[in-house]
Amino acid sequence: MNKNMLFNLVLSAMIIITVVVLGAIGETRLDVYISLFTxxxxxxxxxxxxxxxxxxxxxxxLLVVFIIIVGIRVVEIILT
Incomplete structure (x- = not known):
């Protein structure tokens, strides 16, 4: 199987599993989803x-967005 096709299949399976699991536990924060997808x-x-x-x-x-999300979380922790 082509590596690109395998990568797309594996990535889509991981994203579907992540959405199902996070939805099942009631997670609603968008930053959690984006961080895990990244x-x-x-x-x-x-x-x-x-x-x-x-x-x-x-x-x-994705790396830039992830760094921004982590930075915001770190600032929230430091300021509380």
Missing amino acids: LEYFIGLAVLRPRRRTLDFLAIS
Whole structure:
């Protein structure tokens, strides 16, 4: 099977499982979902290493959003 297709299948399965589990436990915060989706994307990249023809703009944008979310959480913890 093609690595890109396998990566897409594994990533979609991980995201579906995450949504089902977080929905089942009643999680409603969007930042939790985005953070877990970002981690799943990078885990998939590290394990399966699909070929990229161009710069991975999705990875860059997910990393920036993840850093912002973590920064906001750290500031909330420090200020309370």
